[in-house]
Amino acid sequence: MSTDRLSLGEYIRRLRRQANRSLHSLSEETRISYSHLSRIENDSTVPNAHTVARIATALDGDLKLMLEMANCLPRAILDRIAAREEARSPTPLRRALEGEPNGAAQPAELGAAVTDLALAAGLDENEVSDILEAVSHLIQLGPARRSTLTSLIRSLYEEADEQTS
Numbered sequence: 001m002s003t004d005r006l007s008l009g010e011y012i013r014r015l016r017r018q019a020n021r022s023l024h025s026l027s028e029e030t031r032i033s034y035s036h037l038s039r040i041e042n043d044s045t046v047p048n049a050h051t052v053a054r055i056a057t058a059l060d061g062d063l064k065l066m067l068e069m070a071n072c073l074p075r076a077i078l079d080r081i082a083a084r085e086e087a088r089s090p091t092p093l094r095r096a097l098e099g100e101p102n103g104a105a106q107p108a109e110l111g112a113a114v115t116d117l118a119l120a121a122g123l124d125e126n127e128v129s130d131i132l133e134a135v136s137h138l139i140q141l142g143p144a145r146r147s148t149l150t151s152l153i154r155s156l157y158e159e160a161d162e163q164t165s
Contacts, residue, residue: 008052008069009043015059016041030054031154048072049120072120 006014016026023041027034032051039045040055047055052070056063118128138146 007043008066009041011066011069012055013041015061019059026058029058046070046072049117053117
């Protein structure tokens with residue numbers, strides 16, 4: 001797909017349609033509201049880096065390209081991602097979580113992806129270290145416990161969003 005003149009929203013819409021996915025199914029998978037996804041596809045809002053990464057992962061999109069289109073990260077971080085991408089496939093987050101027995105991630109790849117997202121969100125090095133450790137433990141949990149813990153984290157995030165609205 002040529003992306004020379006596409007906006008981020010149009011790129012996402014084309015990826016979604018190529019995958020034969022509805023906005024509703026993408027919303028459920030990414031846990032991004034239907035209305036927010038619609039606004040992103042219509043270029044009415046610019047998503048943050050975390051949201052872009054969730055969409056890119058769900059649609060097998062080019063994360064680096066999508067982050068550049070969203071213009072939501074400092075150039076230094078985009079350059080780091082670009083340098084890493086030259087040596088790897090276009091979906092580092094998905095590949096980091098695949099290919100190992102029981103879905104275990106390759107620590108260096110997963111750590112780099114999580115670090116980039118955490119730094120982009122403005123976290124300090126101590127917080128990044130804590131997050132990397134938590135993700136490492138999360139991956140090692142069984143599916144039921146992992147699901148329970150991610151639901152808990154999601155509910156805390158949604159509660160915080162409601163309090164700021």
